[in-house]
Amino acid sequence: xxxxxxxxxxxxxxxxxxxxxxxxxxxxxxxxxxxxxxxxxxxxxxxxxxxxxxxxxxxxxxxxxxxxxxxxxxxxxxxxxxxxxxxxxxxxxxxxxxxxxxxxxxxxxxxxxxxxxxxxxxxxxxxxxxxxxxxxxxxxxxxxxxxxxxxxxxxxxxxxxxxxxxxxxxxxxxxxxxxxxxxxxxxxxxxxxxxxxxxxxxxxxxxxx
Amino acid sequence: xxxxxxxxxxxxxxxxxxxxxxxxxxxxxxxxxxxxxxxxxxxxxxxxxxxxxxxxxxxxxxxxxxxxxxxxxxxxxxxxxxxxxxxxxxxxxxxxxxxxxxxxxxxxxxxxxxxxxxxxxxxxxxxxxxxxxxxxxxxxxxxxxxxxxxxxxxxxxxxxxxxxxxxxxxxxxxxxxxxxxxxxxxxxxxxxxxxxxxxxxxxxxxxxx
Numbered sequence: 001x002x003x004x005x006x007x008x009x010x011x012x013x014x015x016x017x018x019x020x021x022x023x024x025x026x027x028x029x030x031x032x033x034x035x036x037x038x039x040x041x042x043x044x045x046x047x048x049x050x051x052x053x054x055x056x057x058x059x060x061x062x063x064x065x066x067x068x069x070x071x072x073x074x075x076x077x078x079x080x081x082x083x084x085x086x087x088x089x090x091x092x093x094x095x096x097x098x099x100x101x102x103x104x105x106x107x108x109x110x111x112x113x114x115x116x117x118x119x120x121x122x123x124x125x126x127x128x129x130x131x132x133x134x135x136x137x138x139x140x141x142x143x144x145x146x147x148x149x150x151x152x153x154x155x156x157x158x159x160x161x162x163x164x165x166x167x168x169x170x171x172x173x174x175x176x177x178x179x180x181x182x183x184x185x186x187x188x189x190x191x192x193x194x195x196x197x198x199x200x201x202x203x204x205x206x207x208x209x
Numbered sequence: 210x211x212x213x214x215x216x217x218x219x220x221x222x223x224x225x226x227x228x229x230x231x232x233x234x235x236x237x238x239x240x241x242x243x244x245x246x247x248x249x250x251x252x253x254x255x256x257x258x259x260x261x262x263x264x265x266x267x268x269x270x271x272x273x274x275x276x277x278x279x280x281x282x283x284x285x286x287x288x289x290x291x292x293x294x295x296x297x298x299x300x301x302x303x304x305x306x307x308x309x310x311x312x313x314x315x316x317x318x319x320x321x322x323x324x325x326x327x328x329x330x331x332x333x334x335x336x337x338x339x340x341x342x343x344x345x346x347x348x349x350x351x352x353x354x355x356x357x358x359x360x361x362x363x364x365x366x367x368x369x370x371x372x373x374x375x376x377x378x379x380x381x382x383x384x385x386x387x388x389x390x391x392x393x394x395x396x397x398x399x400x401x402x403x404x405x406x407x408x409x410x411x412x413x414x415x416x417x418x
Contacts, residue, residue, distance in 0.1 A: 013229065014227065014230040014388060017223055017226040017227075017257075018226075021222060021223040021361065021362075024256060030256070031254070032256070040260050045234075045240070047233060047241070047262070048226075048229065048260070049259070050258070050259060051249050051257070051258035120389065121389065139389075139391065140395075150389050151387070151388060152230065152389055152390075153230075153390040156392070157392065157393050157394055160394055160395050161395045164396070169396070170407060170411055173405075173408040173411075174408050174411035175415065176394060176396050176399050176404075177399060177400070177401070177404045177412040178360070178412050178416060179360060180309075180330065180360030181361075181394055181399040182359075182399025182400040182403065183362065183365070183366065183390075183392035184366050185365075185366055185385060185390055185392065186369050187373070187378070187382045189383075189386050190385050190389055190390040190391025190392070191389060195382060195385075195386045196382075199382040199383050202379055202383035203383040203387050205383075206234060206236070206384065207387060
């Protein structure tokens with residue numbers, strides 16, 4: 001099973017790495033990180049770069065495509081070469097997936113029309129621009145072969161869900177045990193519905209300055 | 210606040226990236242990824258490399274040191290130059306932290322003697338070799354300025370806990386909301402206590418082949 005992970009400048013690292021840590025452990029999985037050009041791709045905080053081992057024109061198919069989000073998504077929405085690549089690879093996939101604002105890229109590529117999809121809370125409504133039906137109540141939304149996750153850390157839940165379908169429940173659970181995904185957050189502020197107005201206000205400041 | 214993240218060959222990516230995604234968002238945080246040499250450092254699955262922007266000899270202090278784990282830990286236990294670096298930086302930190310088998314490196318550096326500490330379930334007992342007291346019941350163990358997390362994904366919980374102490378509860382919760390850390394794993398097999406014997410057996414096969 002070939003998994004292609006798209007990278008682009010100012011992506012959010014955990015969007016890509018959370019699902020990767022699960023999916024790459026499926027027996028037989030081969031993962032390729034890909035970007036416009038081979039080499040390091042700097043993330044949204046600028047303090048970390050991940051290496052793309054393949055350029056987009058070296059990857060023409062995948063069983064699973066993973067598109068992360070991040071502040072860099074906006075700049076990519078108008079990149080026709082990138083959107084073309086997403087469409088071309090999507091034509092070959094069993095699963096086309098996104099985390100966070102990565103779903104906007106799937107939308108801009110025309111893949112979510114008439115479909116239920118989710119995104120980070122900051123840009124959930126934008127999905128409507130692309131003919132998708134924004135779905136905020138679920139952390140992972142599966143519609144046909146399109147699986148979209150809410151913000152950043154939701155990609156881990158997405159990947160475990162997909163691993164169950166791809167490799168069976170026992171393997172998915174074994175990978176959950178390998179990465180000790182027994183979450184015990186010290187706070188309960190992980191969604192807009194659960195966070196206080198004060199916390200939401202500070203999150204907006206951190207996000208938009 | 211300066212945060213140094215140690216990289217070495219065959220580290221587990223989420224060990225480093227989970228805490229990074231939280232800690233790097235603390236206002237005023239500066240993160241530097243560091244390794245024996247500058248440049249890409251390949252992870253445990255070999256399909257991803259993270260860039261070290263600084264060599265170890267370029268980093269002589271940090272407010273927070275983060276040591277990830279992974280299959281590569283074992284090879285580093287005998288690397289005196291690396292252990293010396295850990296000791297030197299530790300002498301300058303407010304917090305010295307690890308995820309997964311990273312705690313074995315803190316132990317080998319002599320930093321956990323007489324302290325409670327945790328690790329991935331696969332190597333929890335090994336902590337005793339270094340005079341530490343293995344503590345398997347807690348996902349995050351804080352003893353003095355030493356904070357160790359259980360396997361892989363536990364680093365996210367560790368980082369939120371530390372963020373609360375470093376920047377206050379509201380900021381920690383705002384970062385939790387930013388990364389939408391409202392975990393909803395589709396399975397409940399994230400710890401040895403919760404996984405079935407069949408799942409634990411498969412996890413051991415995935416881990417040790």
